[in-house]
Amino acid sequence: MKQYIAYALILGLVWSFVSGDISVLNFVIGSILGLLIVRSLEKLYRPDKDMTFRSITEHLPKLVVYFAVLLIEITKASVQMARIILSPRMDIRPGIVAVPIRATKDASITAIANTISLTPGTLTVDVSDDLTKLYVHAIDVSEPEALRHSIRDKLEKYVLEAFE
Amino acid sequence: MLSTVIEVASNIFFLIGILFVFVGMVGLLRLPDVYNRLHATTKIATLGAFGVMIAITVKTGFSTMGLKAIMVGIFLILTAPVAAHIIARAAHRSGTKLWTGSVADEYAEDCAAKKDELNCDPDKKL
Known part of the structure; x- marks a missing residue:
């Protein structure tokens, strides 16, 4: 029951923003609608049974850190891509590499x-298929090992802390 | 005074957003193959659209429009990478070759190792 209420409150917040x-x-209306939706579509989405208010509040600071890192990375990515695009001689060495990941949960x-x-x-x-590797297209794979390393240590750390 | 500051800040965000969208579109034309072009559209266009949304929120405050702009920005960040992933996957599975300058394709190698003919051999598909 608890996780239904948690999902319904999140949906209520989304409802308030969208309307x-x-x-x-308005928040109460959204939460009631959210509760109906979560309850009736439960079979389609398999809500996370372990999700409780405590796990949400425990993960919240790490989620905030994760989103801050994400925003910084998006800005860096855009500046880097803009530099590649606007350089007269486009010096790129693209390719697809397999990157092993440690995460196990779908989320x-x-x-x-x-x-x-x-x-x-x-x-x-x-x-x-066995959810152990991601195939990543990179715009510069002159050093595949360094690429795997940077994904493993820089990004995956924050995601694992925020979602597991 | 404050309204001037808000106006200027909002216009700066708007300009940055438009600039990034423009560079993204230049990238769409200049980069060699579908996978590299997706790099330009997912990252740069997302930041550009996000910048425009921030500009709207700064300008109108937490009004109906400002709140909706925040939601649009969040949905963009959530959906842009999913769309890019599915386009890249569909392109690879339907046999689109990587650009000739590409240095590695471990996806095709693993696919071939599994003898997954439908998914990685475009000549035999369907």
Whole structure:
């Protein structure tokens, strides 16, 4: 029951933002609608049974850190790409490399894949069937080992802390 | 005074956003193959659109429009990488070759090792 309420409150917040009116009444309406939706579509989405208010509050600071890192990385990525695009001789060595990942939960694999797509020079193409490797298209693979290393140590750390 | 500051800040964000969208479109034309072009559209265009959304929020404050702009920005960040991933995957599976200057394709190698004919041999598909 607890996780239904947690999901419903999140959906209520989204409802308030989308309808453009933050008030207690609107938030309550959104939460009630959210509860109905979460309850009726439960079979389609398999809500996380372990999700409780405590796990949310414990993860919240790390999620904030993760989003801050993500925003900085997106800005860096855009500046780097802009530099590559606007340089007269485009000196790129693209390719697809397999990057092993440690995450096991679906949510964290999704988060890592999306983070990789938004960070400098890398783009997720696919996940291997056994969910242990990501196939990453990189714009500069002169050093594949360094690329794997940077994804493992820089990005995956924050994602694992925030989602597992 | 404050309204001037807000106006200037919002215009600066707007200009930065438009500039990044423009560079993204130049990249779409200049880069060699579909995978490299996706790099330009996901990262730069996302930041550009996000900049425009921030400009709207700064200008109108937490009004109906400002709140919706925040939501649009968040949805863009959530959906742009998913779209890029699915386009790249579809392109690879339908047999689009990497640019001739590419140095590695471990995806095709692993695919071939699995003898996954439908997914990695474009001549035999369907």
